[in-house]
Each structure stands twice: as C-alpha cells, then as structure tokens.
Amino acid sequence: MGKPGDNRRDLEAQSAMAENGKVRKQWRFGANPKLLDASSRSIKGTLDRLFSAVDPSDERPLIPLGHGDPSSFPSFRTSPAAEDAIISAVRSGNHNGYRSAVNYQPAKRAVAEYLSRDLPYRLSPDDVLITNGCCYAIEAVVAVLSRPGASILLPRTGYPFYDVRAAFSGLEVRYFDLVQERGWEIDLDSVERLADEGTAAMVIINPGNPTGSVLSYSHLEKVAETARKLGIMIISDEVYGHLVFGSKPFVPMGVFGSIAPVLTLGSISKRWSVPGWRLGWIAVCDRHDILKEAKIVDNIKDFLSIGSDPVSFVQGAVPEIIKNTSKDFFENMVSLLRQTMNMCFDAVNEISCFDCQYKPEGALFMMVKLDWTFLGDINDDVEFCLKLAMEESVIILPGSAVGMPNWVRITFAVEPAALKEGIQRLNAFCKRHAKQEI
Numbered sequence: 001m002g003k004p005g006d007n008r009r010d011l012e013a014q015s016a017m018a019e020n021g022k023v024r025k026q027w028r029f030g031a032n033p034k035l036l037d038a039s040s041r042s043i044k045g046t047l048d049r050l051f052s053a054v055d056p057s058d059e060r061p062l063i064p065l066g067h068g069d070p071s072s073f074p075s076f077r078t079s080p081a082a083e084d085a086i087i088s089a090v091r092s093g094n095h096n097g098y099r100s101a102v103n104y105q106p107a108k109r110a111v112a113e114y115l116s117r118d119l120p121y122r123l124s125p126d127d128v129l130i131t132n133g134c135c136y137a138i139e140a141v142v143a144v145l146s147r148p149g150a151s152i153l154l155p156r157t158g159y160p161f162y163d164v165r166a167a168f169s170g171l172e173v174r175y176f177d178l179v180q181e182r183g184w185e186i187d188l189d190s191v192e193r194l195a196d197e198g199t200a201a202m203v204i205i206n207p208g209n210p211t212g213s214v215l216s217y218s219h220l221e222k223v224a225e226t227a228r229k230l231g232i233m234i235i236s237d238e239v240y241g242h243l244v245f246g247s248k249p250f251v252p253m254g255v256f257g258s259i260a261p262v263l264t265l266g267s268i269s270k271r272w273s274v275p276g277w278r279l280g281w282i283a284v285c286d287r288h289d290i291l292k293e294a295k296i297v298d299n300i301k302d303f304l305s306i307g308s309d310p311v312s313f314v315q316g317a318v319p320e321i322i323k324n325t326s327k328d329f330f331e332n333m334v335s336l337l338r339q340t341m342n343m344c345f346d347a348v349n350e351i352s353c354f355d356c357q358y359k360p361e362g363a364l365f366m367m368v369k370l371d372w373t374f375l376g377d378i379n380d381d382v383e384f385c386l387k388l389a390m391e392e393s394v395i396i397l398p399g400s401a402v403g404m405p406n407w408v409r410i411t412f413a414v415e416p417a418a419l420k421e422g423i424q425r426l427n428a429f430c431k432r433h434a435k436q437e438i
Contacts, residue, residue, distance in 0.1 A: 034168055041164050043067070043133050043144070046401040053389040063414070063422035064384075066395040068364045069134035070413035072271045078273045079329040085320035089313040091134040099312035101130040105151040110319040111281050115264065118252050119285070127284045129300060131319075132310045134239045134280035135266040139165055141235055141263060141282065145165075145200045146300045149183065150359070153194055153202040155186065157403040159209050159237065175403070176202070180358055184213035188226050194295075201233045201263075203426050204253065207240040210367055210402045210409040212341075212360025214248040229403070233261045238309075239280075239433055240270050242330065245338035246361025254285030261286040263296075268321065270364070271330070279310045279318060337364070340419055344412035353430040364413035366400065376435035381406050386431070392425040 019112050036411075037143035047066055054062055068074035108125035116122045131137040142165040145152060151358060154162050166173045174194040177187040177316050190201060204223060205214045215223075227234050236253035244250045253262050272383035284297055291297055309315075341360055348354050350365070353374040360366045370381060378384050381398040385408065399407030 005291040010357060011228070041160055041401070043397065043401055044159060045214070046393065046397065050385055050389045050395050050397075053386050054393050054395075055390055056164075058393045060393050061392045061418070062395065063418050063425070064395045065411050065414060065419070065422050066409070068270065068411060068413065069275050070364065070411075073415040073418070075415050076333070076413060078274045079325045081324035081326065081329075081354045082268075082272050082274065082317075082321045085324065086313065086319035087318065089317035092316070094150060095316035096311040097312060099309055099315050101132070101309040101315070104130065105314055107315040107318045107320040111283070114265075114322045115252070115254065115283050117124060118250075119254050121257075123283060123285070123286065125252075127426055128312055129282045129284075129304060130315060131280040131282060131296045132267065132308050133278040134237070134265055134277075135161055135267045136307065137163060137267075137280045137282045139236075140300050140303045141201075141265070142166050142169055143303050144296060144315050147200075151196070151199045153191060156204065157399070158203065158205055158208060160402055162203055164402075167320045172198070174199075176394060177207075178211065178294065179215075180211075183361070184208055184211040184264060184358065185215065185219050186223060188222060191226055193232065194234060195230045199230065199232055199373075201235050202235060203235045204229060205237040207238075207244055207250065207362030209237075209240060209363050210365045210404075211358070212363050212366050214244050214246060214250065214359075214362040215250055217251045220251055220253055221256055222429075224259035224262075229258035237263055237283075238264055238266045238335065240363040241266055242271055243334065243337060243364070244362040245334050245341065246359070248361055252285075254283065257285035261288070263291070268318070271333070272321065272325065273375065275331070277311070277314050279314045313433075316341050340412040340414065341366070341418055343416065344410060344419060344423065347420075347425075348410065350428050351423075352434065360412075364411055365409050365410065367404065368410055372406065373408070374430070374434055376433055378433055381408055384408065386428050388426070391432070392407045392429050394422050394425045394429075396426075 001361040015227055051233035105125050108128045112123040112125050112128045146169035149175055152166055153174050153179050154178050162171055169307050176190040176194055178184045179187050234253055238252060242250050254264050264283040264285050266279060269275035284291055284301060345356060345359050345366060348356050348368055353371050355369040355371050356366060370384060381400055385396055385398045398407055399409060399410040402409060
C-alpha cells in the first residue's frame, strides 16, 4: 500500500509531463551500481556502517579498534619536527599555488634519499612520483595495468582497496594464499598456478595489513625470483615500512630490483602518524629499466596528470619532515606498538570466543579467529561486529572486509588505557553472547 500523498504526487507528475500536450521522456541518468558495490566492500564503508550502529545514548567513550589511524591518541602524536615543518612551509608563502607531484624536485629528492637508505643502490628523484596519499598510488598503478585481458594477483587476505579499484577498472583479480603457519608467508606455488600470459603483476603488503606479518629477506628473494620466472612486476605496498617490533627486520622489496621490476608504494601516513596529510609515493625500483622501456612509468605520469596533486605545503614540508625527525621518535613509536601489541595479544587470547595463534611482528593489526563453539546467538563476523558496536561502543573490523570471513581484525595502535578498556568490553560482550549450557 502506498504512503499518503503518493497518489497526489503521481498525478502532479503526470500533469507536468503532459503539459502542453507533450509527454516528457524518462530521465536518462542513474546511479552507478559499481560504486555501491565498491562502498560495501571497502574498509571505510564497513567502518562507517559500524560507527552508525553505535548507541548514541551510551555515555561511555567510543573505542575504535577497527582502523589504522592512531593519530587521535596523545601517545601516537606525530613528531614536533613534522609539525614545525608544516608550519614553516605554510608561513613561507612559497606553497600556496599548484604544485606538480610529477615535477616538484625537492619532495621527490627527499623521498628518493629516504628510500635509498635501505637499498643497495641509490634512487634518483626521477625514480619517484609523489601521490595524493598511498591510496591514490594504488589507483594509478591499477589504472595503468587495466588493459583488456589483463589480470593482477592479490594476497588473500589483504587490503581490499586493491580489489575494489581493480573491479571498478575492469582488471581481473586472482587471489594467492598466505600461509598462517609460516608467519603469513606467500604461497608461491599458488602464485605460479594462477599466473598466465595475461597476468601483469602481483601485490605484496609488507609489513602485512591485516596480518601483522613481516616477510624475511630469504622469502622476499624467492618472491622476486618467482616474479622474474613469470615475467610479472611486483607492486610492493610498504605503507607500514619500518613499523616492526618482532625478530625480523623490515626489508624493502626494492632490494631485489635487479631480479624483477618493483613498484614500491608508500607514504608518510603511518610511520609519522599523519594519515590525514595525504602524501604518498610510487618509487620505481627497477635496475634494468624494464618498466621504463614498457612505458609503464610514462603511463603512471599520464594518470597523475589528470588527477589531483598532493597538498602543496605538505609537499613543501616533506624534505624537512624526513630530515629533521629524530631517531628517538621512531624508536619510541615502535616501542609503544610493541607494548600495545603484547597487551592486546595476551588479553585477546584469554577471551574464550577468540583464537589468535600468530603474534604480529609489524604494522598495527592482528587477525583473530572467532571460535563458534563458544558463541550462541551470533551467525557471522559482520553480525558480531555490529552487535559489539551497538552494545559496547567498541569498533573492530569484520574479517569479511579483508577477505577472511569469521575472523576479525583488531587494531592495537591505540592509547594503552583505551585498549585495556576496549578488551574488557570485548570480554563482557563475548560472555553475554556465550552459548548457554543445557
């Protein structure tokens, strides 16, 4: 049955269409269903729905354990040197106009020098393209690879922005496995089985989002050798580079740029705890210029030329941000992450409905499996997270959002006191929804 007033509105519409004896044609525009699908699959879209589910009458503070943005917590405030660099860039008056991400040499040179510290060779400014955050770097690379018949290999589990952008661009996605029992290493046999003549690239995320893994030198070397064998490039997402606190050091994939061509994606957002500053990069780590000869680099520049550049004063501040941030700042950040990771790992494993076997070695997250033998009235990970948000004002990410149904991703990059309270609420929630003994 229609709502009151529907018939009147229908008559008015028919009258308007029949005005002057002419019948108006149907409007010829409509929403793009791809965007609706992309939003439903994205981390941001998923978190937005969870935040909307929080009970506004709950007077307790909301505790966000679902996203990778610790910047709102005092313990994770960025370095004074970074803040001073931004202020200086703004006050100089030299960065108020357009600033090309392709051609602005000071920022490109600073990033090239920063990345070269960990490589057996030196990158030049021409090897670096500055982007409007790392997500825009992903957009650029996916757009360049999206030719008819092309495919890309993505990790399962991984960062879903790759999946969403590939689907939107018409690039076929194939998923290779990560092996939890080996510290979420890449199953290289599955990579070889998936690749064919249309496969252009494989994506690795190191340190791992959402797994918290850190890949070893020897394993990354095997990845490079596999890519060379298959004739594909490696897209190495290193946005969490250097945020490691386990036994393995961070090894950039560019170390193996003489074995296979590598596009390294990164940003200042995580290591400096400034995701809102939106400055990322694409670094070409390709000792044999394979990507340049294939016009991949030129094509990325073409893509960047039709989009928005990073904020000019952030580009202007980057050289000072990189140069002046102290070693102590980075060491304190890693020490704090080690502390909160250990606190979270130990506490989570004391909750009956959780099973977390892998202790993270890097990044900001841990993947936790839901044990359904203890849960009674919840059907899946999405329902778990929605009810948690409604009942406890705690946000964690359902594993379905990162390709792992019936798992959850928990962020430990939060203030220790907030993390402790969040885990306590999680425990209370799980006890409330535990199966009742008959």
